[in-house]
Amino acid sequence: MLGVALLGTSRMAHVYGPKINAHNGLRLEVMFNPRESSSNAVADQYGGRAMTVLDDVLGDPAVDAVIIATPTNTHVDYIVRAAQAGKPIYCEKPLDQSLVRVDECLETLKEHRVPFMLGFNRRFDSDNAALAAAVRNGEIGRLTMLVSTSREPAPPPIEYVRNSGGYFVDATIHDIDLMCWIAGESPVQVIATGSCVHDPRICAEGDYDLPMTTLKMPSGLLVHINNSRSCAYGIDQRIEAFGDDGLLQTVNHCDENVLRWGATATEAKQPLKHFFLERYDMSFYNALGEFYSSVTEDRTPSATALDGRAALQVALACQNSAINGRAI
Amino acid sequence: MLGVALLGTSRMAHVYGPKINAHNGLRLEVMFNPRESSSNAVADQYGGRAMTVLDDVLGDPAVDAVIIATPTNTHVDYIVRAAQAGKPIYCEKPLDQSLVRVDECLETLKEHRVPFMLGFNRRFDSDNAALAAAVRNGEIGRLTMLVSTSREPAPPPIEYVRNSGGYFVDATIHDIDLMCWIAGESPVQVIATGSCVHDPRICAEGDYDLPMTTLKMPSGLLVHINNSRSCAYGIDQRIEAFGDDGLLQTVNHCDENVLRWGATATEAKQPLKHFFLERYDMSFYNALGEFYSSVTEDRTPSATALDGRAALQVALACQNSAINGRAI
Amino acid sequence: MLGVALLGTSRMAHVYGPKINAHNGLRLEVMFNPRESSSNAVADQYGGRAMTVLDDVLGDPAVDAVIIATPTNTHVDYIVRAAQAGKPIYCEKPLDQSLVRVDECLETLKEHRVPFMLGFNRRFDSDNAALAAAVRNGEIGRLTMLVSTSREPAPPPIEYVRNSGGYFVDATIHDIDLMCWIAGESPVQVIATGSCVHDPRICAEGDYDLPMTTLKMPSGLLVHINNSRSCAYGIDQRIEAFGDDGLLQTVNHCDENVLRWGATATEAKQPLKHFFLERYDMSFYNALGEFYSSVTEDRTPSATALDGRAALQVALACQNSAINGRAI
Amino acid sequence: MLGVALLGTSRMAHVYGPKINAHNGLRLEVMFNPRESSSNAVADQYGGRAMTVLDDVLGDPAVDAVIIATPTNTHVDYIVRAAQAGKPIYCEKPLDQSLVRVDECLETLKEHRVPFMLGFNRRFDSDNAALAAAVRNGEIGRLTMLVSTSREPAPPPIEYVRNSGGYFVDATIHDIDLMCWIAGESPVQVIATGSCVHDPRICAEGDYDLPMTTLKMPSGLLVHINNSRSCAYGIDQRIEAFGDDGLLQTVNHCDENVLRWGATATEAKQPLKHFFLERYDMSFYNALGEFYSSVTEDRTPSATALDGRAALQVALACQNSAINGRAI
Structure with missing residues (x-):
């Protein structure tokens, strides 16, 4: 079983929450949102521990992978930090709206060589x-x-x-x-x-x-x-x-x-x-x-x-x- | 070209009239109905000579074949007479509603050996x-x-x-x-x-x-x-x-x-x-x-x-x- | 949550096992088969406790309802016993191949008034x-x-x-x-x-x-x-x-x-x-x-x-x- | 009935020939091609008189309209001449491949005000x-x-x-x-x-x-x-x-x-x-x-x-x- 931290509490987080629970190999370990009330709400709904500090999430030994379902403008930042922490990453599309930022992100992924998947669900x-x-x-x-x-x-x-x-x-x-x-x-x-x-x-x-x-x-x-x-x-x-x-x-x-x-x-x-x-x-x-x-x-x-x-x-x-x- | 006598002036005669005209090998020679006004009307509409006496139709040298589109209860009678006259016959279905009558008809067709086709159009x-x-x-x-x-x-x-x-x-x-x-x-x-x-x-x-x-x-x-x-x-x-x-x-x-x-x-x-x-x-x-x-x-x-x-x-x-x- | 005993280890039991698990309101409590190796096998696969004695199952306070997916010729017997034990029953179709047996079964259900549903899934x-x-x-x-x-x-x-x-x-x-x-x-x-x-x-x-x-x-x-x-x-x-x-x-x-x-x-x-x-x-x-x-x-x-x-x-x-x- | 001159003996002429014959209001009067053998061939096939001189066709009192099914580069020329002769025109598309030539053609049509239809059949x-x-x-x-x-x-x-x-x-x-x-x-x-x-x-x-x-x-x-x-x-x-x-x-x-x-x-x-x-x-x-x-x-x-x-x-x-x- 892979312990998963789901980042974000938006519409897409509500899409992924129950589907992570339904997957035999994934376990919803952490629901992350910087705002405590938000992370608590989704943790109540789908399970997992509510957390508000990303470094705690990425340092948690029970977290084997992160799924990023936050607003687009945070994607690159979270990807970079998760990559530095060595965690496999699944990120909702798009990576970013700026090619420059995307290239920075690619650089980091290349350096840290963590598994990375982009959510082109179609x-x-x-x-x-x-x-x-x-x-x-x-x-x-x-x-x-x-x-x-x-x-x-x-x-x-x-x-x-x-x-x-x-x-x-x-x-x-x-x-x-x-x-x-x-x-x-x-x-x-x-x-x-x-x-x-x-x-x-x-x-x-x-x-x-x-x-x-x-x-x-x-x-x-x-x-x-x-x-x-x-x-x-x-x-x-x-x-x-x-x-x-x-x-x-x-x-x-x-x-x-x-x-x-x-x-x-x-x-x-x-x-x-x-x-x-x-x-x-x-x-x-x-x-x-x-x-x-x-x-x-x-x-x-x-x-x-x-x-x-x-x-x-x-x-x-x-x-x-x-x-x-x-x-x- | 086969010269055709179309027997009947009903709905089905109106189906066959124009289609006989449209066929390259068929020529509408005679429109037959015992009632003169009826045969005149369809002859005016589709061409062919209006005739009211079946024996005249069957004796007409320009008539090479008959197409029977009259009420069902006249089918067997007309088939028998056309067969006796040696004319190829196309007859709207059904032959008759009585198996006894149908068998009489089959007997005649067997005897006179004229070409016969039943209009099972489907x-x-x-x-x-x-x-x-x-x-x-x-x-x-x-x-x-x-x-x-x-x-x-x-x-x-x-x-x-x-x-x-x-x-x-x-x-x-x-x-x-x-x-x-x-x-x-x-x-x-x-x-x-x-x-x-x-x-x-x-x-x-x-x-x-x-x-x-x-x-x-x-x-x-x-x-x-x-x-x-x-x-x-x-x-x-x-x-x-x-x-x-x-x-x-x-x-x-x-x-x-x-x-x-x-x-x-x-x-x-x-x-x-x-x-x-x-x-x-x-x-x-x-x-x-x-x-x-x-x-x-x-x-x-x-x-x-x-x-x-x-x-x-x-x-x-x-x-x-x-x-x-x-x-x- | 309704605690469910699933009776039977046949093809249909394998159909119902995972679906009971997937239902938010049902909990797979017991897998029953008189043969111990069979009940153990499905309990290993889908969860629930393996049991081999029907009276124990029906007397178990954690069992709120029974789902019968056994061979047809056992349906009426199991329905009657579950009805006598006052348990709500879901039974695969058919009730039985004999109208006489079915009528006995209906009599019992009428007497004990337990909820009963027949699995006409279509x-x-x-x-x-x-x-x-x-x-x-x-x-x-x-x-x-x-x-x-x-x-x-x-x-x-x-x-x-x-x-x-x-x-x-x-x-x-x-x-x-x-x-x-x-x-x-x-x-x-x-x-x-x-x-x-x-x-x-x-x-x-x-x-x-x-x-x-x-x-x-x-x-x-x-x-x-x-x-x-x-x-x-x-x-x-x-x-x-x-x-x-x-x-x-x-x-x-x-x-x-x-x-x-x-x-x-x-x-x-x-x-x-x-x-x-x-x-x-x-x-x-x-x-x-x-x-x-x-x-x-x-x-x-x-x-x-x-x-x-x-x-x-x-x-x-x-x-x-x-x-x-x-x-x- | 409109007497029709069909200009051309190409593939499209073979499309129009039988269809003119099938139309109740059109009569195939003339088949035109400058080459005698060609006009004879299509006249044999579809009826109408074979003619080889366009002025004769356009001057023929039995010709009430022309249908142009000739090669594209002759369209404008034939349209202009038919328009000058005052004949209603049906012309296969396109008018011409050159906008300049098309505009000349439009000018002529405007001047002579003959009915004109372009064969945008779709x-x-x-x-x-x-x-x-x-x-x-x-x-x-x-x-x-x-x-x-x-x-x-x-x-x-x-x-x-x-x-x-x-x-x-x-x-x-x-x-x-x-x-x-x-x-x-x-x-x-x-x-x-x-x-x-x-x-x-x-x-x-x-x-x-x-x-x-x-x-x-x-x-x-x-x-x-x-x-x-x-x-x-x-x-x-x-x-x-x-x-x-x-x-x-x-x-x-x-x-x-x-x-x-x-x-x-x-x-x-x-x-x-x-x-x-x-x-x-x-x-x-x-x-x-x-x-x-x-x-x-x-x-x-x-x-x-x-x-x-x-x-x-x-x-x-x-x-x-x-x-x-x-x-x-």
């Missing part, structure tokens, strides 16, 4: 994983096109948007990572554009809520990503991989598999799952599973800090392209 | 034909189960029902023919039951508007047929063939192939085509094509009078089973 | 439950037809078949229960037939591996059930509810939601989940949830012993009908 | 038309995104590619026209890129066989178009319209509607229709119908020369953007 969704595996197994021959549709049901609070680093860095980064991971290559050309049609406060921030991205890979593979901060029918998440021998598509998830036929519509499915936490719930279990087994088997996990850097670099290039209206 | 629907071909090609291995769902949008006028011979003889007979044709065998056991829930006037006639039929074939193959005289979402026509190696399903037809996603339903298709004439429109073209080529190539058409007798016999057994509550 | 499948709820909510108006397709991937071992009571009692009983539960009524007429095409050893037992069943309800509602002991593409489980205003269909489950398009097939899904334990895995969680809350909320669970008796009675009538070739 | 596909109508009827509220997938089964002969004007002008122009037509607006920003992965001879021409296009409309609506000159599973043609209230999708067409379930795949459809002539066969009938009724009802047809100019302008901008790597 790679661990069973459908995405099956599509990626089929591509790699050559089921559609040479891959020539990827299309990712990724639309969220509703814009987040404007405060969230303000601190998000912009849509490309906050959200498209998921698609970028998935596309590069499936493709097995990184773009040589990035073209992005965007509109802002859903929430005028997002527009006022100079951000987009309806972006479109095109990536061109060294092999000639073209990637299209379309996103929206609003979607009337739930969380629309579909990937299409097109190759010389065929096409692979992931499909959306509903809560029920019942088709309805009536006088105005036939074979109608339910509305989609509403939020990414519901749609990707299982992927977080799978991601923790990957972290656990990569640590215990002493191997590199399948989503690394370098992957995080690569995706951030592309996301920043998208932002740049959208603002300046040219390919990068 | 065999000529491209989807049904593809499913049947796949079964015969062994795509699902040994066939062990057939399920036919066949529901019409709304009950016909009660006068139609009164003269229809009952649901099994009027409508289930289509499914019976299709199932036996796909299976390549005829039932050893027939079990049917039924309810009357849609139209009380149908109930008053002692007929069913919601029957269920089970057929057991010599090979052990089981067949289920369910029917309804009413269906809120259009004409529901699906066949399922289950075998040792898999399953084949035909699916319903909509006018448009557009999926609709919204807040209350996703991937919703349109309502179905509404009436059998729309759903099976192409099958009548194909059936005329089969008639034409069987006559010109001097071969037995793929739907014969014997097929009609076999289906009628099973339909009558279904009726008997439903009334008496036992397997036959 | 009612607790979220898709089946959603379809049933939609029917009850009037989404398709008056219900007039139910069609249940229920095909298993491969025949069980012949020893299992020999002790199963025959296909109708062993397997169709699930469909019968679901259909009567959805319909909210019990059949007035039962017609069944069957073939034996998959396993000659099943035929040698005089049993069927390809049965078809028709039920007629007092309202006129007709029900069709088709089953097969063999299915090339996995576990095929579909229900269709047809009513005055429309149709509801449940669809099959695959492990992945990836569509494949290639030169020989398009939009191909994966093969289906293979076994009922995979297909209905979640339904067992839900069934335990219903048991827990019915006990703690002191209300009748939604699957009772009377439901079990009703389904058995219909299953036996099906068997009778199939053998004697008549409606019952 | 607007007349019933699925595309239904999607466009649903958008206009507000079924998905404000339209914010359009995605067009348009992939052909195999590259055309290299000679065709050489004279095609490049992929954007030859093929993407269809998607551009459809997108602008559905949107009801024209782009303010065009971004395109492309790869050449299927046929090295296309690469050698400096053309693309795998382009991706992004259009931004004045309203903020974003459009993505992806194309491929090769597609293993047939002709892949799908449009997706995303709006504030939902999504509309057109789906692909197979020859048969039979689903196949087996040990390695379930619910598999057939491969798609293979070629645009099969996929869009009906749309040509509908386009001729629109031409006929716009002429006889004296109204502007729903696809005009200005539409052709607009699409060409965008296609040329796409080409420019792809070559220069910047938004235009």
